[in-house]
Amino acid sequence: MTLYYSIVFGLLVFEMVLFMTLIVPMPFTWKRKLFTLISDSKWVAKLQYYIKITFVFILILFIDSVNRVYRVQVELAQASKNQNGAGAAVIGGSERMEVQARKFYSQRNMYLCGFTLFLSLILNRTYTMILDVLRLEEENKILKGEESADGKNATKLANAGDLGEVGKLRKQLEKKDRDIETLKKQSQGLSDEYNRLGDQVSGNSESTPKKDRDPRISLRKQI
Template sequence: MTLQWTAVAFFLYAEIAVSIFLCIPFISPQRWRLVFSWRIWSWLSPYWNKFFFTMIMALIILFIDAVREVQKYSTPENMQDAKLNPNVYDHVHMKLFRAQRNLYICGFSLFLWLIMRQTVTLINLAADTLENSASLQARVDRAVRAAQEHQENSQTLKQALLEGEKSKSAEKQQMKLEVEKLVGQLKAAEHSVQKSQAEVEAMKRQAKGLAQEYDRLLREHHQLQNLQPSEDKKDQ
């Protein structure tokens, strides 16, 4: 294996290791987010896009070269020449096997390189989504608590209004009873006043009768006094 394909093979092994490490289930996206926020990545971020596209171009070139090698050693002319000489046949098949191996190595390297970038992007998106969902859940919990408090306050206010209405109805009933009692007392007082007025009228009539009787007696007394002097004169 030449130097370039050895480097591509090691690059493929590194990609496989990193991909497996990124897919470990017990490492949450938030922890990967903390790893991605290290200062070294911010230092490498200006060069990351250049390095990414450079590796893509290099892998594409090597992939095209591997495809060319596979086509080169799988042509019918080479296979017919190889059949005439057993040593050449083995040599052609060895070259074809190496070309196919290089093609697979380069193809998988290019595929995993794109997958790794997409995986890192998805991990960051998942971390953002989890953080947003956590903040949203906290806001929902606060809203639910506020709604519960508002419901409790409304229930307390409703209970207070019901108690107020009950107390008002009790006060109204008590006031009604007091009014009825006062009305009864007023009627009794009116009856007493009417009775007193009747007694006063009767006393007035009695006093008027007594006054008339007194006047009559007084007149009779005067008449008797007037009769005595005349009788005395007759006796003399």
């Protein structure tokens, strides 16, 4: 195994260990401190940056290994066709073993790079889901009236959750609630003003003398 494929294999083992660390059962407080440390660590951020660059090279190796597997398959198919053709030279045993060995190494490299890339996607999604679960558990405790053991960590986890689609929807809902409260206050003010004007008009009509009233109105009432 060449040096770069050895590095890919080491990275695959590291991802497997990290994945087992993420899914291992542990108390809520420990898990919250662990993920808060990972989220706030500058060294972890730099490591993630370099790992992303490494994954770009792994993707290139994966494409190259797929191309090699395809070429070996074509070569084997062509050799079998020549072997079955009339008057063609039969492929030697050592040459066929060499082609089979190249096929094996190409497939091994393809599987190695493919599993490394696939596991990186699983790790990213698992990390995001665990952060969401921690944030929801913290919000559940707050709603139940339980005090958080560490308010600073709770705020950080809540902010981490607000970066997603749920946080955007929550902000929109809060804005709608404020608009509804403003409309209620305006409606109440208009209702009070309407009642005041109605009382004022009814009071003025009652205080008007009978002689000042329009005789046509009396006539209509008689009719």
